[in-house]
Amino acid sequence: MYPFTYHRPASLDDAKARLTESEDGRPLAGGMSLLPTMRFRLASCADLVDLNGIESLAGIERSDSNLRIGAMTRHVAVAESPEVRSAISALAALAGSIGDVQVRNRGTIGGSICFADPAADYPAGLLGLGATVNTDRRAIAADDFFTGLYETALEDGEIVVSVEFPVPERAGWAKFGNQASRFAVVAVMVSRAADGAVRLAVTGARSYVFRVPEMEQALARDFAAEALDGIAMSSEGLNEDLHADKDYRSHLIGVMAKRAVRDALAR
Template sequence: MYAFEYHRPTSVKEAASLAGQAEDMKFLAGGHTLLPTMKLRLAGPANLIDLGQIAELRGIERAGDALTIGAMMKHGEVANSAEVKQAVPALAEMAELIGDPHVRNRGTIGGSIANNDPSADYPAACLALNATIVTNQRKIAADDFFQGIFTTALEEGEIITHVSFPIPSQAAYAKFRNPASRYALVGVFVAKHADGVRVAVTGAGSNGVFRVQEMEQALSANFTPDALNGIVVAEDEMNSDIHADAAYRAHLVGVMARRAVEAATRA
């Protein structure tokens, strides 16, 4: 790991101010992507701004039809939260599928979303649940936030403070895990809202998380697994690597979507 200056602000304002002054900086959330990346010297920021001591980035709150989660809430905290389990059980179940217990004790929702790993779970949840990503500067719809592999709408120095999820009537996440890394080879999050169904896929797309409009239309008309019969996703937009080729991933999208709808309608 290359040397860096370490900063430990205690408020979002202080963090933003530090970010404005510091050259070549990165924010440190749970550190479970950034620190391994720095160890490999794939990242070498001159300044590391640790968000771990900022109380205003924490908390889980249900207000009306929305569930709001602080950006520094850990996967384990989301998985075990009574509020999350009650409001959006699929989101708690998804968080429980990330990494292993130790990783879930450190990794955060804000870090996962800001990183936008093409195989991460939270981007699919945000997209399917039509989440709003709240930053210290503005509110960004999930549809506008995720802009391709490791790419988001965040500007330099912008800090995610909260993520707000509208509460769906039914939802589920089906994940085919890479057994070694526990990342999603393919993960499909399905959510039924008052104004229709949203289907988001992670792990599969060559351009990161994406929605499947044909599935959404079919499921909006008829929210049953059989509504997906005959719908296929194009292989040429799928990722292909040593773990799974594009044809297999395209097939898994259909299988996981069906399992997610089965799980959502069983509940």
């Protein structure tokens, strides 16, 4: 680990000031991804600004049509929240499928989406549910937030404050996870809004999360797993690693998409 200065602000304004003053500052959330990369000297910063002391950044609020989750809300809190379970139970299932008990107890929704790992689950949750990311500066639609491998639309020093999800009519989650880490080999979030619009997002299969318009259109006509029959995903551009090759991942997208639709219909 390279040397750095540790800060523990008690308010968002204080955190913003620390990041603005620093030439190379980074927020620290659960530390589940950032600390190992710093430990192995794959990442470094001059100032580490710990968000764990800022109470206003954690918590879950539900209105009739909206679910707001604070950036510092732990995965376990989302998985076990009665508000999340009643509004979008597929999102609670997603959070409960992340990693292991230790990771779920420390990791946060804000840290997960800011890290933007290609195999992370929340990016599919945000894109598949049409969420909005609120930062200390602006609101960013999920469609515009994820921009590449470990890349987001965030500017230097910008802090994610919360994520807002519109409550869908139906939503389903299906994940084929790595047996050791439980990161997604391929996972799918699908949702249907009250106006019939369908969103289907895939994580784990490319360098970053993406939607599948052909599947969304077929499901908008008929929200049933069988509506996806005959829609083949090209393996071009898909990830290939020791866990799965491109052809296997393209097959898995079809299988996980159908499972997600069945999951949505069963909830």
